[in-house]
Amino acid sequence: MNRAATLARQDVRYQLHAYTNAVQHQGIGPCIMDRGHGIHVYDTGGKEYIEGMSGLWSVAVGFSEPRLAQVAYEQMQRLPFYHTFSHKSNVPSIELAEKLIGLTGGRMAQAFFTNSGSEANDTIVKMVWYYNNALGRPDKKKIIARQRGYHGVTVASASLTGLAGNHRSFDLPLPRILHTRCPHWYREGLPGETEAAFAERLAAELEALILAEGPETVAAFIGEPVMGAGGVVVPPEAYWPKMQAVCRKYDVLVIADEVITGFGRTGRMFASELYGIEPDFMTLSKQLTSSYQPLAAVLMNERVASVITRHSGELGTFGHGYTASGHPVAAAVALENIRIIEERGLVDNAAAAGAVLQRRLRELGDHPLVGEVRGVGLIAAVELVADKAGRAPFDPPGRAGAQVVRRAQDNGLILRGIQDSVAFCPPLIITEAQVETLADRFARSLEEEA
Ligand code: PLP
Secondary structure, eight states, X not given: XXXXXXXXXXXXHHOOOTTSOHHHHHHHOOOOEEEEETTEEEETTOOEEEETTHHHHTOTTOSOOHHHXXXXXXXXXXXXXXXXXTTOOOHHHHHHHHHHHHXXXXXXXEEEEESSHHHHHHHHHHHHHHHHHHTTOTTOOEEEEETTXXXXXXXXXXXHSOOGGGTTTTTOSOTTEEEEOOOOHHHHOOTTOOHHHHHHHHHHHHHHHHHHHOGGGEEEEEEOSSBOTTTOBOOXXXXXXXXXXXXXXXXXXXXEEOTTTTTTTTSSSSHHHHHTOOXXXXXXXXXXXXXXXXXXXXXXXXXXXXXXXXXXXXXXXXXXXXXXXXXXXXXXXXXXXXXXXXXXXXHHHHHHHHHHHHHHHHGGGGSTTEEEEEEETTEEEEEEOSBTTTTBOOSSTTHHHHHHHHHHHHTTEEOEEETTEEEEOOOTTOOHHHHHHHHHHHHHHHHHHO
């Protein structure tokens, strides 16, 4: 048996895979990636793929950045680990916290580090509760998230996530977490309703929910500026300003989960800038280190930070933290990664290469299988439908998307099927010529399916 076949057998035998049908996996087996170069990855058989999803929406600088390997090596030699508990600190975590606050133009005041986006959102849930306890509002604890939103998989963050698959058989969501409508006009808009009217209706629905629950019980609203794992949903222009105004009216904190959209994905450093969101909390991860190291950050503004600081003094401690909070190797990699994003103008490249991606995908809009093409910058989705005129989805859902994604993989392009939407999220280093190749491979895969 060759090495690839042996590895495949061992993978099926010994590893339970994330987001995988474990029974099917025994038959299908893994596609094992062995190395990367630029926007490409290579499997153990040597086949080359364009990684059209940046791994998991995350590898901004591509799969072979030597500067990140070098700083990780140097930091491991100098101080491989030090924590941030009990007044201790380390140099990279301090520099990274300062850098992140600077990138927000000072709109945020402090950072708290975790290992993953899920833990960061879990931390925010606890901070929101802590904040309201500090203010003497023990009943103001409910958090409103959105259907199809994705915020992770810990008990609290999976509860925030608005996808049935993350709740089913896990006894979730937790009480005190509610979901409001997804801002997907194509699917949720009423016949004849404009995008502006749709945004207005969603804000009214949010307000009605807050009033029904009692504003004295609603603490926060969380959303991704552009939804990712729920199918790449770009909200109507008026959506965020209107939702934010409702939150402010009832003293509801706003949490912008920028785990996917942060660090240039939409053509702006943060998508909050694009939509005029002024969050009380921001969640960052993924492109923070280009996922070369596990790391996430919670950013909080002065309003929140000052209350948390004061309350920790009253209680004697801020009783929360992970062994690896502010891990020096991860923080050093993040700093170098951000330097690369800035030096190479990757945010501007996301806007320029993104314009090519959006144009090329929209050219497929007339295809009989294509219901909607949506996206901004270097994130996009093509939604496949059974009936174009009636927008009818496939029954059962997901098969057409999975088939096109499989054909794309055969054609040397990794994409992701989310039900029958095919998602695109290539590395920020992608050139315009490489976007053309990516789009050609996708168009061919779609043709083969038609
Ligand atoms: N928030 C968003 C918007 C995400 O897309 C993800 C992961 O895809 C998470 C949170 C969870 O991050 P992690 O998988 O690192 O726990």
